[in-house]
Amino acid sequence: MKFTAIALLNLTRVFRVRSNIFYVLLVPFVMVLMLGLMFGGGQQQRLGVVDEGAGDLGQRLVAALDSADHVNLVPVQSRDEMLAEVERGEIHAGIVLPGDYADAVTGSGADVDFVAREGDVAAAELGSVVRAAVRDEAAVLRAAAFTAQETGVPFEEALDGLDGEVGSGIAVEVETAGEALFPPGIGAFDLSAPPLLLLYTFLTAMTTASALVATRERGIAQRMYASPTPTRTLVFGEVAGRLLIALVQALVIMLGSALAFGVDWGDPLGAAAVLLLFVAVGGGAALLVGGLARTEGGAGSLALLLGLGLGVLGGTAIPLDGFGETMRMWAHVTPHAWGYDAFAALVRHDAGIVDIAPQLGVLAAFAAVLLTAGTLALRRSMVR
Template identity: 50%
Template structure:
């Protein structure tokens, strides 16, 4: 525990870490939350049939400041505009029969219009306009449930990215202690080698846990993000922190000078995050890219959080993802401990 606290204090001696560890994650959650739809206007295409009821409903759909309505000539043009992303969603209002709401299954903002459309239809039905009902049409299953906060999409992804990136960049501390001969002096003294190795491992885990818990608690307080089942979410955070700590242990034990590990930390931290769906939602990946994404721990963490936050899964529902993350952590720590013991005894 002493060495874990020492590693945390060492990380914050560099004032720039205060920004990148504490401030930057929340700025990006805010920016990406806005990008995913928080506060942005929704573009809704409308094809209106004949009749006063249909025309009134079309006008009411554009009555709020959140939704901008664009009229289209027919359903084919509407479907094309929605599929290509020019419109977030579409509504077909026939002269008689149900109202059809067209959405894209992989677009969070597309599904935000559903609540608005249904609320307007209910209002019009209450006014005595008979025969109005909504039929929602999607292609496949929706990964973004209705009402999901845009920040609940960005926060888990950025937790994964920053936890891994901060862990890798903090591996520089292990390189510096070895370069200055601190660990060599400790190992030459009465302190057992296993105690030194365990302390360094605890320090790597402490940094990863600090970063991930900071983002989790901060996003709840600042953006109202719900992380789902608390036991499941804490288990995922712990497992992914172990992965980050193990990767940092291996990286820090493999080099004697700070240049290479810093470069590798940035390349691996950002590259694996992008590949694993921590910068662009995994649902937007093609089939091949999505398969490759699961070669990274980020994709397994992303999948676990998606189940917990979007689909109300419990700890039992994310056991496969936890198993993969813990296995990856075990391999990384085994290699890191082996490499550090070899470096200290050599």
């Protein structure tokens, strides 16, 4: 069929440019690797510690934090120095152990200050670790104090008995409720691959918009239109070409990251649905820009601006989880944010296709609007 030949010709034209092979096949994997190391699970998170004289009991809390996975403790001399290091990003967060920390034993309590930058994903994870360690240690100290009071043994002896799980017979059980932002065991690349799939699928599709303008400027569209080929065949061929290019880019990232980095994309049916709908979104946007743009350079500039701008706003460069409430609201004017939410549910929380139905519905609406508007704009530009 002619429209199939046109679609395949569009795909061939993309890979005839050798630089496109580099950008389509290599760059996405380099970015998956880099963002996986920067934002993915498994990297060391630096926690500053200021000890204002908490004594041996304070050192117990420090030891508990030091035993946590992926936490690197950094001794800091003063509260002001710690604040400066958090602001500069030298440490992800910090805690201050007060001089009256031992008062926690008597029941009057002591405050352990936790300092972090708002919106820092690593700091949010550290906050969970610190809260859990403080809660667990406070429970043990209070249990030891109760044992000492009831039995008359020295506090230190009661505390040693609890640590050794002998003597007092008191068991401390701690349960954590709620859903973690990054579940245990998730890989670093499981977090970085999905947003980059969204970014590069959309961007690659958008950069082909200039080819539509070039086809008109060089008279190729006019010669095709003058041939005994129906206009709808020409239009559908160009539409299929944009979709095919976006699909190839998406599959390269999804399958390649699964093989190279072991990325688990979750429910296959759900992942396929998100991928296909986002391919339609990217293809429709490329058609719209290519149909409306007057010059090849203008189409290329607009495509690059929208491809990168919408991607960054939608959380594909900086994790959407680190956005504030207002920024998250604005992010969801883009299809990227809805795709991000869908993949987050699939990859992190074992969701199925039914669980991401709202996100799929929004992506389907984006795809329908963009494909319809893009097809009409392309047809109008071809017969103009």
